[in-house]
Each structure stands twice: as C-alpha cells, then as structure tokens.
Amino acid sequence: MRYKLILDVKRGDFDAAGEASRKIKDILQQLGVSSKVIRKVSIAGYEGEMNLAIHSLGGKIILEVGEEELSLTIKDIGPGIDNLDLAMTAGWSTADDKVRQMGFGAGMGLFNMNKHADNFLITSKIGAGTKIVMKFSLE
C-alpha cells in the first residue's frame, strides 16, 4: 500500500508559506510515522517549500509513503540551477535583498535538505527546472 499526495506551491506566495509542510506533518503523524522522522521531513520539506516560493517559477511537492520508507519530491518548472556544486554549499544564495529582509535566503536550503534526508538526489537543467528527490527511512 502506497500513499501519495501532491501539493502545489506558487512563486512568491508568502501568505501560504509553510502550509504544505504543515499538511505533510499532520498526515505523517496520522500515519504513525515516528516523531524523529517527522522532524527531519518537516525541516527538509519546509526548505523545499520555501525554495519553490522564493527561487522557482512555481512547482510541486510530492509526498509518497510506503511501508519502509517515504520520499519527498520537490519539482519546479524553472529557471534551473547553473552550478549545482556551488548551490549545495552552505551559505551560498542568489536571493535578493528583499527576500533576505523577509528573513529568507540564508543559503542553507539545499544544504539542510541534504543534511536531513537519508538519501538526496538533485537534477537541474537551465530553462527546464530542478527536481529534488529525498528519501527517509521509516525505521
């Protein structure tokens, strides 16, 4: 039995910021996922959600839960990341001053996702978009 949930995140929609992560947390709690795993998913999911709102042209968060592991996919429709190695570095950010003033754009997003996920895979193409697949073991 697999569970799948798709949530849309719009560019620049700060009013709804955090709603997707909150929903994911509630669902995982109801499915009986341990609070330790939920914490990791919450942190990674929130970073992903904010990345979509701040840096992308919009995208989706897809949660899939199976018996032994769950995956979180963050997928956007552009603009794509030029240098992935650089983007993964802690503190590196392309956020403008306006976003930084709102308290975002510290350049820890991808770094934190990688840190909290048991398995992290990122692919990106300029003009096409970025796709991140994170896996979390349920044990």
Add this chain to the structure above:
Amino acid sequence: MEKLLHSVYLDEEKCLGCTTCLRNCPTGAIRVRGGKAIISESKCIDCGECIRICPHHAKLAKTDPLETKKNFKYKVALVPPTIIGQFKPKYTINQILSAVKALGFDEVVEVAYGAEIVGQALKYEYHARKYPRPLISSACPAVVKLIQVRFPELTDNICRLKSPMALTARLVRKRLREEGEYKNSDIGIFFITPCAAKTTMVNNPTASEYDKYDQIDGAIAIKDVYSDLADLIGNCPVQAGIHNTTADSCAWALSGGESDYLKNKNVLYVDGIQNVINVLEKIECGKLETIKFFEGLACIGGCVGGCLTVENNYVAKMYLKYRVKRMKQNSIVHMSDEYVKSIYNSGMMHIKERILPRSPEPLDQDINKAIEKMKQIEILEEKLPSLDCGSCGAPGCRALAEDIVAGKAKEIDCVFILKERIRDLSILTNDLLQVEHPTEKPLSKKE
C-alpha cells in the same frame, strides 16, 4: 476534590450545542454530539480558550471552593503575582496580601518567591547544555501540554525546572516541617489560581512535576474570591512586611517576565495560544535557529490573561507594570546566589522524569491500514463542501471525514450532503408520482 485529568468541563444545562467552541479549540479536542459539547480527554490541554469564548458560559474550570481549607489545621495561601494586577495600584501589595490572609488563612506566601529562585536558577539550567536549542520554558502548563500533543518532536527541549508554584509549595512544607509544630498532613496549601491549566496541575496526580513534598491541596479560582477580596482590601488589618519579593519576580505574571532573567538577547517570548502555535511551527521546521530560549504563554499578556481572572488582561498588565516600576526591593531578604545554588544543586527543583510526547493515536498501528484509511478520508473530504461550518459537530470538514472513517460519525451528519440526499429523494418522489400503475385508474388530468 477527586483527581482529574482535566479541569475544563461542561455545564450541560447551559450548553446549547452552538459550535462556537469547536472551531476555536487549538487542538481540535471538541465535538458536539447530541446537542452538547464533548471534550476529548486525550487532546485537551486545559488552555481555557473554550472557557473564554463560550457565549453561554457553559465551559467552566473545576476549582476548589474556599471552604475546602477547613479540613486542615494550618492553612497556607500561595498567591501568584497575577493577583496584584487585579487591583488598582492605590492599594499596597501588603494590603492585597493581608486581604487574602483575612479570607481565613494562617499564612500567605507569594509565589513570586519561588519565581525568583527559578528565575535565577534558569541560567544554570540553560548552561547545563543537556537541552537541544531552543530551551523551552515549562512555566505555562498549557503550552507544555500543547507541545506534548502537537509538537512531540520538541518535548526534549522543555526546561525541566519545576514551576514557581511547585517550588514555593515545597519550600513552605520544608520550613514548616523543620519548625515541627504541625504534621505534614495537617498543613493545607492552596493555590489562588488564575487559570485552568494550573488547576489541572494541582489536581492531577500524574503530573510528573509532583511528589509528596510539594503537595498542593487545592486550587481556588481568583474570580471566586475576587468580591470578598475587594471588600476586605483597605478594611482589614494590614500585616507589615508580608510582601517580600522583587520587581523581576512579580513580572513573571507578564509575558517575557521569565525570559528577562536570562539577560540573553536571543530569547523569544510569545503569548496567546495561536501565536505560540505559529512560532512553535517555525521552530519545528528548523527556522529560528538563532533563538536560544523560548517562552510561550497560552493566555494573551501572560498569566494576567488567565481565564479565571477578573480584571481585563490589558488593564491588569498596566497595573502590574506600574507597580513593578516602583518596587524598590532588588533582592529578597535572605536570598543569596549561594542559597539559589544550594537549592538548584539539591535537585529539589528539578522535574525527575522526562517530559514525554502525548501524540494523538495514528489512524492505525499498521501503516498499510493507516494508508488505506487516509485514502478513504481524502475521498470523503473531496465530497464535503470545505466550508468548515461546524454544523456536523466536528470542527471542520477534514475532521468530519476522519470521524466518519473512525466510525464515529456519518456522511449525512453534513447538512449539505443531507440536503443533496433530500433533493435526490424529492426528484425520485416526483418521478414516481408521474408513474401510472397498470392496475390503477388513470389520474384525472388537469385541464
């Protein structure tokens, strides 16, 4: 009083089943069934929101009547600083405390005394380094329960120092034991409570904070003694020197009062249960990593906003701030750093057990069955109107869908679905009306 898990309860006579409380409960603990509100024991955190919001005053907090104290030979009132904000600053604190004593107590002790010790000890606990950051204040029992129920990942962050109330009770018992005049069982200690959450703490045998040395025998609501106090203040003998606390310790009744003891710029204090939830969500997502200490209080303004107080919380805050500014005393007589350290090191102010999550039950213990149920919930949720009107007795459409899957509600509990069914039925009835049965005489046709 019988031991209770919760102090919030319903006056069935007054409840009209109006659903106002449903949607304002921060943990979704209320359902309306059979026209009456029902509170779920496992989800209620005793925050008192429903008591405040009920337009029919049907939600109440079970507290002890003043007469309970007659069962004891030596009666002590523990008075929180909140009470000072209940009366105009033209009365002295000595007058207010003397009025409490005149209610029939042998002794009145300010909880601010314990607050001063806990406040000063907070820096030792903060530097003990065994906590994940931010360290979260344990001062508000409703917020502690909120974390246990809704933010189980943060239970290890909760500070395990006892509350000023529990510590004060313990120190009073210790002193009286040493004086030796009364047996421990002859001493009755009563907390004059501003809220439901503290009341539960006093009456709940499972509260990990307690052992027999800090036993409190009852909680008396501020609002239950308010009129008597108002009569007595200024009209009863005043005991000089009965007030013996500092400005800082009295400020515990206000949001930020505890945080100020840390003298750290990376502290965040928040009041109002919904505001506390919003900030805890941020902490949970790993944002706010610069915050080292978090103080969350369920009531707006802090304890001055407790649901068992009488004065408006903003007015009470103004009165209390006015007094705090004018208090001359910088330290409590006989209280030195060494004294605070000795109490801290004795272990008597530490909560022994870990504070554990009280997460709601998952849909099913078996993840496959839970997923199956989640799918059913989502299919049902699609059918429901997303209006969260509460007419079904659940706080929202999602909650109704969950209740249906759990076998606790029916689809037609939704008035919109019921209306649809009635419409379908009336169409069918109308269709049937047109049908002429073979053995029936033809209906007379209207011209």
